Amino acid sequence: MCKQKAITTIIIGHVTKDGSIAGPRVLEHMVDTVLYLEGERYFSYRILRGVKNRFGSTNEIGMFEMENEGLVEIVDPSSILISDKEDSSNSGTVVIVSMEGTRPLLVELQALVTQSVFGIPRRNAIRN
Numbered sequence: 802m803c804k805q806k807a808i809t810t811i812i813i814g815h816v817t818k819d820g821s822i823a824g825p826r827v828l829e830h831m832v833d834t835v836l837y838l839e840g841e842r843y844f845s846y847r848i849l850r851g852v853k854n855r856f857g858s859t860n861e862i863g864m865f866e867m868e869n870e871g872l873v874e875i876v877d878p879s880s881i882l883i884s885d886k887e888d889s890s891n892s893g894t895v896v897i898v899s900m901e902g903t904r905p906l907l908v909e910l911q912a913l914v915t916q917s918v919f920g921i922p923r924r925n926a927i928r929n
Contacts, residue, residue: 829853846881847872850902860902879907 803810812832815823822829829835835853840846849863864881865872875881883896893912898905917923 846875848901858903862902862904878904883907883909 802808812828814828816837817823822835832853833855834851837848837850837852839848839850845867847865847867849865851859851861853859864875864878866875866881867873893914895910895912896907897910899908900906
């Protein structure tokens with residue numbers, strides 16, 4: 802009925818811990834587009850990622866911020882991924898270019914190093 806009357810329909814599904822769509826794969830095969838809305842629980846930023854698009858590229862993302870009016874587009878995502886530091890000679894900090902789909906993003910990486918009392922030092926990575 803939706804196809805015959807050209808009605809846009811949005812079906813919301815659940816993504817499992819391993820990143821796949823929960824339930825039968827028939828849902829993914831019957832739709833034109835699959836979009837993932839990704840984000841961390843305590844941050845206001847969200848990424849809308851195209852996983853399947855029958856009519857175009859899936860190498861695109863959109864970055865949004867949750868505000869009082871709802872999701873608002875972030876026009877310059879690199880501005881939120883780099884801290885506001887005037888001194889560019891900070892030890893352990895570097896700005897890199899990361900490709901997310903077809904969009905280049907400037908991202909700040911920080912490396913903090915401390916002495917270890919263990920024979921083999923422990924290495925940790927934290928993604929924000």
